[in-house]
Amino acid sequence: MRTFGKTAGFGKFVEATVEGGRAEARESGSATVEAEHLLLAIAAGQDKTSRDVLGAVGLDHDSLVSALEAEFVHSLRAVGIGDLAQELPPPTRSVEPPANLSASAKLAIERATSVSANRLQPAHLLLGIVRAQVGTVPRALELAGIDRGALESRLLDALTEEPGHDR
Template sequence: MAAIDEYIDAIIERGGRDARDDGSAAIEAHHLLLAVAAGGDTTSRAVLTSAGLDHRSVRDALDREFEHSLDAAGVSTAAFHLPPPTLTGPPPSRLGASARLALERGFACVSRKKDLRPAHLLIGILRAETGTVPRALALAGIDRDDLIGRLHREVLTQAT
């Protein structure tokens, strides 16, 4: 198995654990982002860290996005004490629509699979125009286009 396949499998596995921790039935793009922030690719993690994003700060941004979305619907998390998710059973292994799209966007960054790098997966996650990830990052004041540009430069630097 190629190193990129092992990396993607590891990110999906870690994303599954984050999905279970959320009580989700499927792994979504925000779970993949959490996994990348905690994962083994130094390039992706360094670019995220340079923007102030580690696993904890991504989790905090996602929590703020959840609260903001509920507030927009007229529901205050302060008024209700939501129970924690039930953490029974194995982590989900099924990819949700946003995770599948993130992978597709990452793969579309290259014309040949052998050119695929772990940073391309993060680019695919960050390129989402709608959904939890762009809303959470916008609320955290993160410039997704800047992150994508830095990732592209890092990938090009590694290729030369």
């Protein structure tokens, strides 16, 4: 598996997205940067293509936070403790952002690099996140009523139309 960081040949926008993911993970009290943290960073980031595609299906940072919270409660219910979700204290914000990327984040980046022959951009990373078949993000998008196939199609269309982007 590749190592990911500033020396991995990322574009400056993807480096900023990973840093945004670190901040999102810190806010949520997570010990690692997960794919959902990268997704939240993309939704709050500067990449117009990604934000426009997410917006076209009704997603922004706040709606993604809500979808991820719904997924958390749904997962607790699946194991029989959903009623405890309201009683849990808010996550403890870390002092430092986590340095390590989780398997879900690394796989999203690998899927993104497999579709980008040129410089990796956040829209490629968004595609890598959306293409996950299992995990928190696919469950959250399903619970939010998002058609992932339609989202992927919109993203591929946008990548094709953007100058300097590839599929």
